[in-house]
Every structure is written in structure tokens, then in C-alpha cells.
Amino acid sequence: MPKKKQKLELTWIGKDEQPQLEPRILIEDPSKSYGDSNAENMLIHGDNLLALKALEQEFTGKVQCIYVDPPFNTGQAFQHYEDGVAHSLWLTLMESRIEFLFRLLSPTGTLWVHLDDNEVHYMKVLMDQTLGRSRFISSIVWRAADSSNNDAKQFSLDHNTILVYAKSSDWESFLLPRQDKDNLHYSNPDDDPRGPWFQGNLSSPNPRENLRFDVSSPQGYVIHPPSNGWRWSRERMNSMISTGEIAFSSDGTRVMKKTYLANQKGLSPSSLWSDIEDTGHNRQAKYELKKLFPDTPTAELFKTPKPERLIYKILQIATKEGDIVLDSFLGSGTTAAVAHKLGRRWIGAELGNAYSEACIPRLRKVCDGTDQGGVSKLIEWVGGGGFKCYELAPSLLKSDTHGNWVISDEYNADMLAAAMAKHEAFNYSPDAEIYWKQGKSSDKDFIFTTTSFVQVAFLDRLHEEMQEDEHLLICCKKFSAPCARRYSNIEIRKIPKMLLGKCEFGRDDYSLNIVNVPTEEDAPAFVPQGPPAAPTAKPKPKRKKGGRPGLSQPDLFGEGTAE
Numbered sequence: 269m270p271k272k273k274q275k276l277e278l279t280w281i282g283k284d285e286q287p288q289l290e291p292r293i294l295i296e297d298p299s300k301s302y303g304d305s306n307a308e309n310m311l312i313h314g315d316n317l318l319a320l321k322a323l324e325q326e327f328t329g330k331v332q333c334i335y336v337d338p339p340f341n342t343g344q345a346f347q348h349y350e351d352g353v354a355h356s357l358w359l360t361l362m363e364s365r366i367e368f369l370f371r372l373l374s375p376t377g378t379l380w381v382h383l384d385d386n387e388v389h390y391m392k393v394l395m396d397q398t399l400g401r402s403r404f405i406s407s408i409v410w411r412a413a414d415s416s417n418n419d420a421k422q423f424s425l426d427h428n429t430i431l432v433y434a435k436s437s438d439w440e441s442f443l444l445p446r447q448d449k450d451n452l453h454y455s456n457p458d459d460d461p462r463g464p465w466f467q468g469n470l471s472s473p474n475p476r477e478n479l480r481f482d483v484s485s486p487q488g489y490v491i492h493p494p495s496n497g498w499r500w501s502r503e504r505m506n507s508m509i510s511t512g513e514i515a516f517s518s519d520g521t522r523v524m525k526k527t528y529l530a531n532q533k534g535l536s537p538s539s540l541w542s543d544i545e546d547t548g549h550n551r552q553a554k555y556e557l558k559k560l561f562p563d564t565p566t567a568e569l570f571k572t573p574k575p576e577r578l579i580y581k582i583l584q585i586a587t588k589e590g591d592i593v594l595d596s597f598l599g600s601g602t603t604a605a606v607a608h609k610l611g612r613r614w615i616g617a618e619l620g621n622a623y624s625e626a627c628i629p630r631l632r633k634v635c636d637g638t639d640q641g642g643v644s645k646l647i648e649w650v651g652g653g654g655f656k657c658y659e660l661a662p663s664l665l666k667s668d669t670h671g672n673w674v675i676s677d678e679y680n681a682d683m684l685a686a687a688m689a690k691h692e693a694f695n696y697s698p699d700a701e702i703y704w705k706q707g708k709s710s711d712k713d714f715i716f717t718t719t720s721f722v723q724v725a726f727l728d729r730l731h732e733e734m735q736e737d738e739h740l741l742i743c744c745k746k747f748s749a750p751c752a753r754r755y756s757n758i759e760i761r762k763i764p765k766m767l768l769g770k771c772e773f774g775r776d777d778y779s780l781n782i783v784n785v786p787t788e789e790d791a792p793a794f795v796p797q798g799p800p801a802a803p804t805a806k807p808k809p810k811r812k813k814g815g816r817p818g819l820s821q822p823d824l825f826g827e828g829t830a831e
């Protein structure tokens with residue numbers, strides 16, 4: 269018997285059970301859209317799996333950077349399941365989303381998944397399996413807590429991990445701008461006209477006999493090579509001496525490699541993000557929200573935001589102006605806010621109340637320029653732009669009292685035409701003059717949806733209008749039998765029969781209801797550097813029974829918090 273081919277794999281209850289998702293249309297809610305009406309930024313309300321499916325047709329291969337910060341599965345999310353099932357459900361939930369997200373990425377795009385120790389290692393294996401191990405770029409350790417928890421019985425868990433995957437394994441990051449602190453080791457003790465420099469390494473990293481040769485200084489000293497040999501060949505050394513890149517000490521006894529600040533490019537990003545001035549921390553993120561919504565009681569503010577500086581760094585590394593950024597676990601809207609301020613085009617999806625209570629008011633303030641917190645001052649944000657708000661359309665079919673699938677009465681003619689175009693992979697773009705050209709899949713292939721009874725006379729008229737090489741798909745509720753094969757370039761099908769079995773109708777939520785994970789309520793207030801604020805005495809954070817110590821993204825704002 270042939271040996272079963274074995275492979276390294278992670279399995280769990282429900283693995284590979286992928287739902288057959290209905291491709292919903294998105295319906296703009298103009299009463300919520302805001303600012304510049306030409307803006308293409310999209311804020312979507314609803315379950316992100318359906319939202320991603322809705323975006324699939326238009327955005328596959330177009331998104332440059334996806335950042336997601338899903339619920340961490342801290343053990344409180346699936347209260348009604350035992351632990352093993354809870355992990356399985358979480359993984360199943362993420363598996364399908366990761367696949368969809370990856371499809372949307374452009375060939376040079378990256379996917380960033382923010383988690384903590386609860387699931388990150390499982391997620392790494394899942395992503396390796398689903399996306400391919402070669403696409404793994406790095407796991408970034410982000411310092412999430414600005415101070416450690418001394419009540420922790422084991423470790424104070426102070427970091428989160430961000431897994432970075434790229435569509436292509438030879439993805440290259442944008443370089444980060446140098447800051448003054450990055451240049452401290454440059455100086456100009458000899459008033460070199462080329463400016464500050466530092467002494468670079470002259471020694472070969474590995475022993476190389478052919479690079480072991482003596483060098484003579486202008487003062488006549490013979491300088492012996494380092495034990496591994498020089499870094500460069502004799503010819504290259506001579507040329508560097510002639511350009512001044514390699515210089516001799518004033519007494520001629522030493523040779524120096526001058527690395528000039530002026531020649532330095534930006535910095536490659538490090539995988540360790542521990543400088544809270546640079547990438548913020550959880551309490552700062554809450555402080556940012558408190559400043560944005562000073563009248564909202566602290567207990568009602570969104571519980572698990574991320575700081576704008578964190579997203580700022582990610583977008584600097586992974587995107588340029590005009591690129592599309594997507595976050596399908598948008599929460600309080602941090603990714604959208606930072607992408608907006610940086611001139612990126614953004615798409616966000618959020619299922620919970622945060623959509624109307626945090627995302628919309630926050631992004632309005634961003635457009636108005638009245639949000640001067642987060643990275644606004646750093647990048648001199650003054651406002652501008654706009655966004656459109658969308659709801660997922662209801663399911664196209666519903667089951668009637670006899671258990672038969674019928675077209676939902678929430679659909680008007682336009683919605684039905686748009687939905688049918690989406691189901692049949694046509695681009696919905698009604699022609700201004702030719703009514704039956706409602707959508708197309710190529711220059712010659714069109715779709716037309718009607719709720720009327722289609723008969724031969726109507727079909728004949730349509731055929732007369734069509735060019736010989738054009739093809740038309742008609743979707744209708746009913747047609748007379750002779751229409752079926754009357755013209756080879758007109759295909760006619762019935763709704764809803766043509767749709768049945770293709771996907772799951774009538775289901776609006778694939779989220780398993782993990783929305784906001786409860787967090788601890790009391791911990792010291794974060795007071796940023798800058799204008800002084802009266803310190804508020806706070807009791808020490810209590811450790812929750814059975815909860816993990818340290819990093820539970822506590823709710824840190826008591827009444828009387830700074831500013």
C-alpha cells in the first residue's frame with residue numbers, strides 16, 4: 269500500500285469549513301457619508317466576511333496594505349464554549365478572513381495581523397499554511413504597555429506581536445526617515461567639508477586570505493591588515509583612499525573608513541518596536557480617544573483602540589500616497605484616521621456599535637481638521653477629504669412561508685440589477701442610452717435583469733438592437749418557452765432558480781458575535797508629555813480572576829483624567 273503523504277499541518281475542529289458567501293452589494297447611506305463627495309474612502313457597516321466578499325470583485329489585487337487587529341481571543345470572547353472549541357472557532361473565523369484579505373492585496377502589498385500571545389503562534393502556522401511560508405516577512409514585537417504589571421505572578425505581558433506577510437516574497441519596505449536620534453554617532457572632529465561622519469568597520473566579516481595585504485600611509489608607515497583581512501580588495505581600497513572615503517589618522521599610523529551622514533539613506537525598519545515615543549502604547553491610544561470625545565463617559569469609550577503612531581509607522585513602511593489601505597476590524601477607526609491624514613485611500617469595515625459611536629464621529633473630525641490629536645500635529649494635518657458610508661444590502665433571497673426562496677421585497681429594480689450583475693461576475697455600469705446594457709464582463713458581454721415576463725416579441729426587438737458579436741445574459745423572473753433557444757447570443761435564465769445552490773442566502777452574520785472583549789476598568793491614567801496636567805491618584809490595577817495579567821488593554825480613564 270502506498271504510504272500516505274504526510275505534511276506538517278495545524279488542524280482544528282471546523283478547519284476548511286468555508287462558508288459559501290453571498291456576494292452582497294454595498295448601499296451608500298448618504299445621510300452618514302461626509303465631506304468631499306468625490307472621495308473614494310469607504311466605511312462599511314457589517315460583518316467583515318460579507319464585506320470582504322462584497323469588495324472582492326472591485327478590489328482584488330488592488331489593496332496595498334491591510335492592517336487588522338482582530339479580537340485577541342482572550343478567553344472571554346466565546347463564553348459559551350469550552351476552551352478547545354473556542355480556539356477552533358477563532359481559527360475558523362480567521363482562516364476564511366485571511367484568505368479573502370490576501371486575495372485583495374496588490375502584487376506589492378502586505379498584510380499585517382496584530383495579536384497577542386493568546387493566538388499569535390497558532391495564527392502564524394495558519395497563515396504559513398494558508399498563504400505559503402515564503403510569504404512570511406517578519407513578526408514585529410510592539411511594546412503595548414508603557415509600564416509593567418508588578419502584580420503579575422508569572423510575566424507581565426507587555427508586548428503584542430504583529431505578523432507581516434507579503435504577496436510577494438521579494439517585497440521591499442520603504443525606508444523610514446532618519447531622525448536626530450539616529451544620527452548621534454556622527455560627528456565632524458576634523459572639520460571635514462563633507463560633513464559629519466563616523467568610523468566604519470574596515471575588517472572583512474569572514475577570514476579572507478586574499479584581502480590580507482599591507483597599506484602604506486603618506487607618512488610612510490606600513491599598516492597591517494586586521495586578522496580577517498580588509499573588507500575590500502587592494503584596488504578598491506586604493507580608489508577609496510583617493511576619494512577620501514578611506515583616510516589616515518593625522519600621525520599616519522591608522523587607517524579609517526569614513527561613513528558620511530550625507531550619504532545615508534533612510535532606515536530599514538527594525539522588528540522591535542519598543543520606543544513608546546515612536547510607536548505609542550495602549551494607554552496613549554485611549555488617551556487619544558478621550559481627547560477626541562471629551563464628553564463621552566470614559567466607560568463608554570471604545571475599549572481597545574491602537575495608537576495612531578503605530579499605524580503611522582506601518583503605513584510609512586508599507587505604502588505611499590494614494591495607495592489603498594484596508595482594515596476589516598476597524599474598531600474606533602484608527603487605521604482609517606491615520607490613512608486619511610497621510611493621503612492614502614482607505615476602506616474600513618466594522619460590525620459593532622463602534623461604527624456609529626466611534627468611526628463616523630472620529631472620521632468627521634479628521635475631515636474637518638478638528639482632530640488635532642494622534643499624528644495630526646506631527647504631519648501638520650489641517651483637514652480635508654471625505655468618506656462614504658455603506659451598509660451591506662440585505663440577502664437577495666428570502667425563504668417564504670412555504671419554504672421557497674423568493675426575491676427579497678427589500679430589493680428595488682436597481683438593487684436587483686446590481687446584485688445580479690455581481691452574482692454573475694459582471695461589472696454593474698448601466699449604459700446611459702442602451703437600457704439593456706446594465707453591466708458588462710467584457711466589451712461584448714452584457715447583462716440585463718428584469719422582473720417582467722420576457723416574451724418572444726421583446727426578445728426579437730432586443731436582438732435587432734444588438735451587434736452580431738455581442739452577447740447578452742438576461743436574468744428574469746419568468747420567460748415564455750420559445751425564448752429559451754431563440755438566439756445563440758442571448759442566454760436567458762430565471763431568478764431565483766439560477767442562484768440556488770451557488771451560495772448561502774439569508775445569513776447576515778459570520779462573526780460568532782465576538783465583538784468587544786471586556787477589559788479591566790481601573791488603572792492609572794496616561795498623561796502624555798507636554799502641557800502639564802494634575803496627576804490623579806489611582807488605585808493599583810486589580811488582577812481579574814482567571815484573566816491574564818499585564819496586557820489586557822485596560823480601561824484607564826477615570827473621571828478627572830488629564831486635559
Ligand SMILES: C[S@@+](CC[C@H](N)C(=O)[O-])C[C@H]1O[C@@H](n2cnc3c(N)ncnc32)[C@H](O)[C@@H]1O
Pocket residue numbers: 314315316317337338339340570572573574575596597598599600601602603617618619620621622778779782783784
Ligand atoms: C481590537 S478591535 C480593533 C481596534 C482598532 N484597531 C482600533 O484602533 O480602534 C476589534 C474590532 O473588530 C470588530 N469585529 C469583530 N468581529 C468582526 C466582524 N466579524 N466584522 C467586523 N468587525 C468585527 C469588533 O467590533 C472590534 O471593534
